[in-house]
Structure formats: structure tokens, C-alpha cells
Amino acid sequence: MNYIGIDHHKQYSHMTLMDEDGKVLKAGKVWNSRSEVEEFLKGAGEEVKAVIEAGRSSYAMVDLLDELGVNVTIAHPSEVRAIAKAKIKTDKRSSWMLAHLLRADLIPEVYTRPRENRQAQRVLRQRAFFVAIRTKVKNRIKSLLAQQSEEALRELSQVKNLFSKRGLELLKQLDLASTDKPLLEASVKIYGHLEERIKESDDLVKSLYKKMVEARLIDTVPGFDKFFSVLVATEIGDVGRFERPEKLHCYVGVVPSTYSSGERSYHGKIIKQGNKWLRWAAVEAVWPAIRADFDLRVFYERQARRKNSNVAKVATAKRLLTIIYRILKEKREYIPYKRMK
Structure with a gap:
């Protein structure tokens, strides 16, 4: 197995081909064209993995390598920098480090969207x-x-x-x-x-x-119209990548920041480091949801009495995301709770 680290730019990329022992077989500047990439891949072997940091134009290279039969991993840029912090930053060093992290199975991977x-x-x-x-x-x-x-x-x-x-x-x-x-x-x-x-x-x-079947399922949840239903279904993508609802909450960024030292713990404002589009949709859906659904309204009012309206709004957004997670996992429509008269 050989590994390719790609430091991608708008017009060109710097690629480093490395073997299983960490020996650099080939490295250099490659223009982002099919012919140039094919030329670099000559002699790379039959089993090749590549890694590229997520960026505005990264998917153009991902699609090209996929067509050429290369298995590509997309890395989280800020987490890569946290793992491999360096005072000297060059294209050559970056591509070498990416190839080395991929070889060591240390790449912080992000979801590759179809x-x-x-x-x-x-x-x-x-x-x-x-x-x-x-x-x-x-x-x-x-x-x-x-x-x-x-x-x-x-x-x-x-x-x-x-x-x-x-x-x-x-x-x-x-x-x-x-x-x-x-x-x-x-x-x-x-x-x-x-x-x-x-x-x-x-x-x-x-x-x-x-x-989109998923969008039509989400449309049955109170507070979500056609646009928000399609938006949420698209941004979530494959719901199977989340093991439990709490993982989805973290991805959206509706969980509190936490500072813990010794016996003291402090929970602050929501982290806001997740998917801003999902967070926007979930929070915007709160008001129409509590007007349409009695149980959601009771939940919101209980949270507002205990804490405040902003905390209640975020908590209700989390409840809506949990509902969406369940209906997508179980592939069913939302069933509102029916109270006995």
C-alpha cells in the first residue's frame, strides 16, 4: 500500500507519494488537470490511498482521484494542525505530513459527501x-x-x-x-x-x-416546511454516521461548552462550532413547532421557567433534532402524542 499526501490549491497541488515504511517515492508540484495527475500516479502501484484537507475546491480533486481509482480521505484542517503543529509551513512539508499521518492512520477524517x-x-x-x-x-x-x-x-x-x-x-x-x-x-x-x-x-x-424520501419524512415534524426539510436532509446526509442523537447535537453545535478542572465544572454557551446551516434550521423551526405541537410547547415552557427563553429555545431545537434522528433511523413519519380527551 502506498500513500499520497495532497496540499491542494486553486490551480495546482503539491503531492507526496510515500510507501508503507515512510520512504518518499515521489514528490512535486502537480497542476490540477487530469493529465498531470495521471502522470504523477504512474508507478504509484495498484493499491493507493490519498488524503486531502477539506477546502473550497477540494472536491474537484477528490472527484478526479475517485475517477482514477484512488481511495481519498478528506481531513479536518484545524484538527490536522492540532496534531502536527509546525512553525515552518510549506507546501512540501504539508503534503509530506499528510502522507505520513495517513500511513500512521492518524487522519481526523470528515464526512465525504456524494x-x-x-x-x-x-x-x-x-x-x-x-x-x-x-x-x-x-x-x-x-x-x-x-x-x-x-x-x-x-x-x-x-x-x-x-x-x-x-x-x-x-x-x-x-x-x-x-x-x-x-x-x-x-x-x-x-x-x-x-x-x-x-x-x-x-x-x-x-x-x-x-x-428525497428523507426530506418528506422530516416535513412531518412540526416547524419544518419543504425548504427546511430538504436543507436538514441534505446537511445530515447519511444519518448512519451518527451513533446516537448526542453525536448529531455535537455536529450541529447545540451543546454547551464545558470547562472542568478538579472538582469544579462550568457549562457555558453553546459551542457554535458545528454545521451552521443545521443549527439555523433547528432554531428557526422552534417557534412554529411549539405553536403546532402541544408537547413541544409544554417542554419549551418548562425549560423557560427553569432557566430562560434562550436556553429553552436551544433545548427545544435539540429535542427537534432528536426527533429527526429517530424518524430517519426508523424510516417513519413523525407521530404526535395523542392525549386522551
Whole structure:
């Protein structure tokens, strides 16, 4: 068995080929093209393992090596640095260290997502990006309108929702100062453009929802609509990689930080080092969930009385994640508890 450590960059990678005894067989700069990588792999042997640190463009190399028959492990960058801390950092040393850690079976491995999962991730994150930008544009419009005359504000008070069809028509007809009018028109145009892009993204999300059994199961849990259901199913990926619900909680980052020394232990705020998309979805689902489900509401109110509303919100998010873990493991829909009348 031979091992390859890859220090990956946008245009090129530095690769080190090492045998089982730690002897470097080959090393050098390789451009990120199929022909260059194939040339490096010549003479590497039939059984080859490779390791690459997780990064923005790492999956391009992972997919290429997978097509060439190389088994690739993706390493957690910060944990690799913790294991192999060095004051001198070069591409050559980094690729050598990765190959050495892989040979010694010391790589802190992260989940390798299938290509279809990554494609779904891009759809969902682009929609979230559009929604975030739309919110900023809406706030910009409101900020501009707040600085207008009393007559303009009185005219705007005729509509409850500024961003309804009627509200947008009113914004276009609003009489403003010569410098503010083009600013408002430009912001309204951007808002309309974003609305169209979000609708297109919604169609893609609906298509993913129809294909994903896991998303349809999560949709039965209180608080999760189609978008959040697809998002959670995509970000979790293979639920089998979590041995128990607590492992999922840690992955999401909804567990408290802990400082323990001697006989004293202190639990602080949640760690927030997990998957921010899952954490966002779980926390956002709390309010609609406690309105829709009596038992979840009772659980939230009990936690709020004992501690405070923020702690109760996180605890309820953890409860929702546990429910999702169970229904995905057991491949069944959520069954709300029915109380006797």
C-alpha cells in the first residue's frame, strides 16, 4: 500500500507519494488537470490511498482521484494542525505530513459527501444567499423611506405591506426628492430581480423534495416546511454516521461548552462550532413547532421557567433534532402524542 499526501490549491497541488515504511517515492508540484495527475500516479502501484484537507475546491480533486481509482480521505484542517503543529509551513512539508499521518492512520477524517448531495447543497445555499440579500435590500428601502417627508410617510401608511403588489406600485409612484427617487427605483428593481431568482430556486427545492424520501419524512415534524426539510436532509446526509442523537447535537453545535478542572465544572454557551446551516434550521423551526405541537410547547415552557427563553429555545431545537434522528433511523413519519380527551 502506498500513500499520497495532497496540499491542494486553486490551480495546482503539491503531492507526496510515500510507501508503507515512510520512504518518499515521489514528490512535486502537480497542476490540477487530469493529465498531470495521471502522470504523477504512474508507478504509484495498484493499491493507493490519498488524503486531502477539506477546502473550497477540494472536491474537484477528490472527484478526479475517485475517477482514477484512488481511495481519498478528506481531513479536518484545524484538527490536522492540532496534531502536527509546525512553525515552518510549506507546501512540501504539508503534503509530506499528510502522507505520513495517513500511513500512521492518524487522519481526523470528515464526512465525504456524494456528488448529488453537494449539488443539492449548492441549490439550498444559493437560495439562502438570495433571501439574505433580499432582506438587506428591504431594510435599505425602509431606511430610505424613514428619511422622507411627512406627506410621503402618510401616503405609505395606506398599505400594510410595502412589498406586496400594491405596495410596490405605490413605491414606484411615490414623489421623492430628485436625488432619492433614483435610489428608490434602483432598490425596487433589485428587489424584483431577487424575487424572480428566489422563485426559480423554490422550483429547484420542490424538485429536490420530490426526490428525497428523507426530506418528506422530516416535513412531518412540526416547524419544518419543504425548504427546511430538504436543507436538514441534505446537511445530515447519511444519518448512519451518527451513533446516537448526542453525536448529531455535537455536529450541529447545540451543546454547551464545558470547562472542568478538579472538582469544579462550568457549562457555558453553546459551542457554535458545528454545521451552521443545521443549527439555523433547528432554531428557526422552534417557534412554529411549539405553536403546532402541544408537547413541544409544554417542554419549551418548562425549560423557560427553569432557566430562560434562550436556553429553552436551544433545548427545544435539540429535542427537534432528536426527533429527526429517530424518524430517519426508523424510516417513519413523525407521530404526535395523542392525549386522551
